[in-house]
Amino acid sequence: MTEDEVQGVWAQITRAVADDPMVARSLIGQLGLAVPRGVGAGSLYLAVQYDFTQRLLDHELRPAIMSAIAKTPDATGIENFIVLVDPTLQVDHSVGTAEQETEADQSVDASASFDEQPPAAAPAEPVRPLHEPSPRHGRREIEDSRLNEKYRFDTFVIGQSNRFAHAASVAVAEAPARAYNPLFIYGDSGLGKTHLLHAIGHYTRELFPDVRVRYVSSEDFTNDFINSIANNEGAAFHQRYRSVDLLLVDDIQFLEGKAETQEAFFHTFNTLHDHNKQVVITSDVQPKQLRGFEERMLSRFEWGLLTDIQVPDLETRIAILRKKAQREQLVIEDEILEFIATKFSSNIRELEGTLIRVTAFASLNQQRIDMSLVQTVLKDLISLDDDNEVQPSDIINRTADYFDLSVDDLYGQSRAQQIALARQIAMYLCRELTPLSLPKIGQLFGGRDHTTVMYAHKKIAQLLKERRAVYNQVMEITARVKQAR
Numbered sequence: 001m002t003e004d005e006v007q008g009v010w011a012q013i014t015r016a017v018a019d020d021p022m023v024a025r026s027l028i029g030q031l032g033l034a035v036p037r038g039v040g041a042g043s044l045y046l047a048v049q050y051d052f053t054q055r056l057l058d059h060e061l062r063p064a065i066m067s068a069i070a071k072t073p074d075a076t077g078i079e080n081f082i083v084l085v086d087p088t089l090q091v092d093h094s095v096g097t098a099e100q101e102t103e104a105d106q107s108v109d110a111s112a113s114f115d116e117q118p119p120a121a122a123p124a125e126p127v128r129p130l131h132e133p134s135p136r137h138g139r140r141e142i143e144d145s146r147l148n149e150k151y152r153f154d155t156f157v158i159g160q161s162n163r164f165a166h167a168a169s170v171a172v173a174e175a176p177a178r179a180y181n182p183l184f185i186y187g188d189s190g191l192g193k194t195h196l197l198h199a200i201g202h203y204t205r206e207l208f209p210d211v212r213v214r215y216v217s218s219e220d221f222t223n224d225f226i227n228s229i230a231n232n233e234g235a236a237f238h239q240r241y242r243s244v245d246l247l248l249v250d251d252i253q254f255l256e257g258k259a260e261t262q263e264a265f266f267h268t269f270n271t272l273h274d275h276n277k278q279v280v281i282t283s284d285v286q287p288k289q290l291r292g293f294e295e296r297m298l299s300r301f302e303w304g305l306l307t308d309i310q311v312p313d314l315e316t317r318i319a320i321l322r323k324k325a326q327r328e329q330l331v332i333e334d335e336i337l338e339f340i341a342t343k344f345s346s347n348i349r350e351l352e353g354t355l356i357r358v359t360a361f362a363s364l365n366q367q368r369i370d371m372s373l374v375q376t377v378l379k380d381l382i383s384l385d386d387d388n389e390v391q392p393s394d395i396i397n398r399t400a401d402y403f404d405l406s407v408d409d410l411y412g413q414s415r416a417q418q419i420a421l422a423r424q425i426a427m428y429l430c431r432e433l434t435p436l437s438l439p440k441i442g443q444l445f446g447g448r449d450h451t452t453v454m455y456a457h458k459k460i461a462q463l464l465k466e467r468r469a470v471y472n473q474v475m476e477i478t479a480r481v482k483q484a485r
């Protein structure tokens with residue numbers, strides 16, 4: 001076959017795959033990232049730039065591509081396809097699949113009707129996210145990105161449950177706005193979505209130091225939006241969010257039912273996407289299951305790549321604990337890590353919290369961490385099943401009871417030492433035992449900022465290791481909360 005014939009056959013195959021109702025729409029765009037290189041010994045050779053695209057074509061899309069080959073008359077003589085990775089490959093995105101072209105058209109139309117600014121036409125050439133270089137980051141900009149130092153790819157443990165989400169995140173960081181835009185990561189609370197978001201931000205900045213990154217929880221986005229209206233600073237709000245190269249949006253489900261904030265987000269999303277800027281979104285459910293969102297927004301979430309994170313298996317949980325122990329320079333036998341990992345299976349935050357309690361107990365009592373110590377500590381931390389979730393109101397009521405305070409004391413502004421400590425313990429436990437995000441917990445405690453909750457969590461985690469009284473209080477309140485269920 002000549003080069004042109006191979007191109008023609010590949011175009012027919014991609015059209016057939018795009019017409020296949022069994023293929024997820026979010027995967028169809030991947031075909032446009034493959035370049036046919038030729039046919040030899042019955043195999044069609046395709047080149048792609050990334051390992052990740054190779055895996056998608058080879059695994060997720062293999063059945064659909066094979067069936068499209070069988071249906072394509074010009075492909076007689078092709079019995080198989082082989083995908084090779086060529087990191088130097090430049091893909092011409094102007095040659096997309098039929099599906100991609102329709103979507104690109106729709107994006108321009110849809111955004112034109114909502115946005116004051118006419119959207120820029122999609123670039124014909126793939127571009128780096130830095131086609132308009134900005135000055136290197138100063139300290140201020142680094143703080144503005146709001147990235148958490150702790151959450152990086154090298155502290156993230158890869159297992160069966162998160163392998164795909166991790167690979168997609170790395171691919172996005174290595175080539176922002178080129179392959180998977182948006183990247184949508186979903187999964188239950190405490191399984192590592194926020195960790196991956198921050199890791200994408202850090203790694204992207206390492207690779208492209210001039211990239212402007214912004215991490216935002218959807219609650220912070222909402223608050224920013226509301227404040228911008230209240231203070232008549234709409235233009236500054238738009239500027240802040242639309243001038244970034246990489247926007248990382250955490251827990252999008254919290255925009256549920258907030259029509260005006262959604263509208264603001266929709267404009268931001270369109271502007272960034274149209275200007276070839278990367279957006280990564282996390283949620284506790286996949287787009288289809290998000291309630292209270294407009295259809296036009298949900299369909300945009302599915303433009304790029306959807307990937308979930310599942311509950312980690314035992315090996316991964318042990319590996320996570322081992323990594324955490326190494327980071328904290330704790331010497332703990334594998335047998336003990338394994339024991340803890342078998343007790344807490346559905347939330348990694350809870351798993352890590354348990355390790356902190358065990359080490360705190362050992363250091364307060366100046367004991368070695370052995371099995372009997374671990375069993376003593378875990379005695380009261382009975383794992384709850386899913387329909388037996390801890391409610392924040394339980395934590396607040398039990399904490400108030402324990403300290404002989406009223407619930408209003410905990411919600412209120414008093415800085416009296418005892419009340420402040422009780423409030424911080426209640427915040428700590430809300431973070432540890434419920435799926436609530438930091439801003440949500442802040443709201444619960446009289447509309448406090450999420451940084452206050454973060455501070456409380458850090459402070460109590462530290463006091464657990466240093467002050468026996470605090471350790472006992474936290475353990476006792478936890479036991480009461482759990483026994484009350």
Ligand SMILES: Nc1ncnc2c1ncn2[C@@H]1O[C@H](COP(=O)(O)OP(=O)(O)OP(=O)(O)O)[C@@H](O)[C@H]1O
Nearest residue numbers: 155156157189190191192193194195320348349435
């Ligand atoms: N694979 C992993 N390797 C190492 N640490 C992990 C991994 N997955 C999760 N964690 C840790 O578990 C904790 C909870 O993770 P994270 O906050 O990212 O969860 P989440 O899915 O965003 O939860 P939520 O929906 O409640 O915000 C963090 O301390 C994170 O570092």
